[in-house]
Amino acid sequence: MDLFEPGSGSQVHDLNAGILASGLFWTLPAESLRFSDGGRKAVLHAEDVGVIDSFQFGSGLGTPATVSFHIEWTATGEPVQRGKGGAVPPTDAAAFLGSFSVAESTAEFSGSEFGFSFSSNPGVNTDGTFAELGRERNGVFL
Numbered sequence: 001m002d003l004f005e006p007g008s009g010s011q012v013h014d015l016n017a018g019i020l021a022s023g024l025f026w027t028l029p030a031e032s033l034r035f036s037d038g039g040r041k042a043v044l045h046a047e048d049v050g051v052i053d054s055f056q057f058g059s060g061l062g063t064p065a066t067v068s069f070h071i072e073w074t075a076t077g078e079p080v081q082r083g084k085g086g087a088v089p090p091t092d093a094a095a096f097l098g099s100f101s102v103a104e105s106t107a108e109f110s111g112s113e114f115g116f117s118f119s120s121n122p123g124v125n126t127d128g129t130f131a132e133l134g135r136e137r138n139g140v141f142l
Contacts, residue, residue: 040075065113073133075101100134
């Protein structure tokens, strides 16, 4: 989760959960993400997730912080199949299989660290921008 200074657009916070030895990042318990309506709706909810604020991506500095978020997606279009799976070399950008639908989303975010906290306006949405909902398989899962 990144925060940028209004006006200048300079990055002032880079809140991330780190990268595990396996290469995975931003891992959350499975119950944090729920699907319904045959996969056409999704909710991601997490509270007080421990992260590090490194202020700028790759800065090497950091302080402990927590973030919370609630994001809801609702598909508005029909799913479209993407990717070529194992029909291309594993290094090819199309070496995945997925089904994606254009969607609408709403979200609320908050976070805190020593002497600093932030929160989004309630119901921030993707009106006029872009959201997508889908499932993807890649790597050993093809």
